[in-house]
Amino acid sequence: MNTAVYCGSFNPLHKGHEAIMKHLTEKEDFDRVLLIVSPQSPFKEANMTGPARSAAAKEALARHPEIKGVEVSDIELGMEPPHYTIRTLDALRDLCPKDSITLVIGADNLDSFPRWRDYKRILKEYGIAVYPRKGYHRGHLRARLLKEDPTYRIKLLKAPLVTISSTDIRSSAGKDMSKWLM
Numbered sequence: 275m276n277t278a279v280y281c282g283s284f285n286p287l288h289k290g291h292e293a294i295m296k297h298l299t300e301k302e303d304f305d306r307v308l309l310i311v312s313p314q315s316p317f318k319e320a321n322m323t324g325p326a327r328s329a330a331a332k333e334a335l336a337r338h339p340e341i342k343g344v345e346v347s348d349i350e351l352g353m354e355p356p357h358y359t360i361r362t363l364d365a366l367r368d369l370c371p372k373d374s375i376t377l378v379i380g381a382d383n384l385d386s387f388p389r390w391r392d393y394k395r396i397l398k399e400y401g402i403a404v405y406p407r408k409g410y411h412r413g414h415l416r417a418r419l420l421k422e423d424p425t426y427r428i429k430l431l432k433a434p435l436v437t438i439s440s441t442d443i444r445s446s447a448g449k450d451m452s453k454w455l456m
Contacts, residue, residue, distance in 0.1 A: 276303055278403060279366060280378040281310040281350075281359060285327050287334040287456045288443055290436035292341065294405055297433040298378065299343040302403070307344045307378075309335075310362060313351055324351045334456040360392040363400050376429070377402045380436075381410035384428075387419070394423070401427025406435045 278298045284291060291309075298307045311331055313324040322330070331346045349365055350357050359377065366375055377400055379387070384404050387393050396402065397419065404412050416428045443451045 275305045275370070275373045277366075277370065277373045277375050278302070278304040278307045278378050279310060279363065279375055279400075280307055281312060281362065283312050283327060283440065284309065284331045285322055285440050286443060287331045288438055288440060288454045289456065290438045290454075292338065292456050293434050293436055294378070295341055295344050297405070297431065298403075299341070301433075302431065304376070305343065308347045308366070309344060310347050310350055313353075313355070313357055324348075338456060358391040360390075360396055363396065375400050376427075378405065378431075379403075380405055381407040381412045381415065384412060384415045384419075385410055387415075394426075397423070397426035397428065401429065403429045403431050405431045405433040408435060408437060 280291075280294065280298070282291075295307055295309070298304050309331060311324060311328040325348075328346060328348050328351060335341060335344060335346060349369075350362055353361065353365065363375060363377060367373070377396060379402055381404055384402070387402075390396065404416070406412060412430050416430060419426055419428060438454050443454055
């Protein structure tokens with residue numbers, strides 16, 4: 275099974291996430307998308323626990339039965355810290371050894387990818403699929419990494435550009451952001 279692994283805090287799950295999930299399941303060759311809810315990002319304020327965000331993500335997906343092939347996974351919620359992506363990918367491979375696993379990230383993460391733990395292993399053993407983000411030129415970032423090692427697996431997705439973020443929604447004090455929520 276060809277599995278896309280889409281990690282994040284998903285606080286909240288919004289129309290931008292929906293567009294990426296639909297693209298992965300309808301336009302790419304993935305059989306399923308695992309939405310991996312992170313316990314807590316060290317870069318974000320904790321206004322909801324990991325289990326609460328997971329439950330909210332499951333509820334949001336349940337309201338959209340037209341989105342096929344997406345599952346919310348709590349795998350990281352049961353793992354001991356630190357929550358490095360490579361550990362999550364390895365745990366998923368142990369659970370589903372016959373699956374081909376690809377990590378899905380935004381171009382903003384591709385820019386900092388060489389700072390991720392075991393990024394070379396991720397690029398060689400799992401590969402990444404990169405969706406566009408405003409202000410980041412994925413082609414240049416990809417070329418820079420491939421110059422380091424041409425065997426890295428880096429696919430640039432022709433996904434829609436997502437301009438809304440969970441941070442935008444959370445910081446919209448007093449504004450009605452319901453049109454952006456799933």
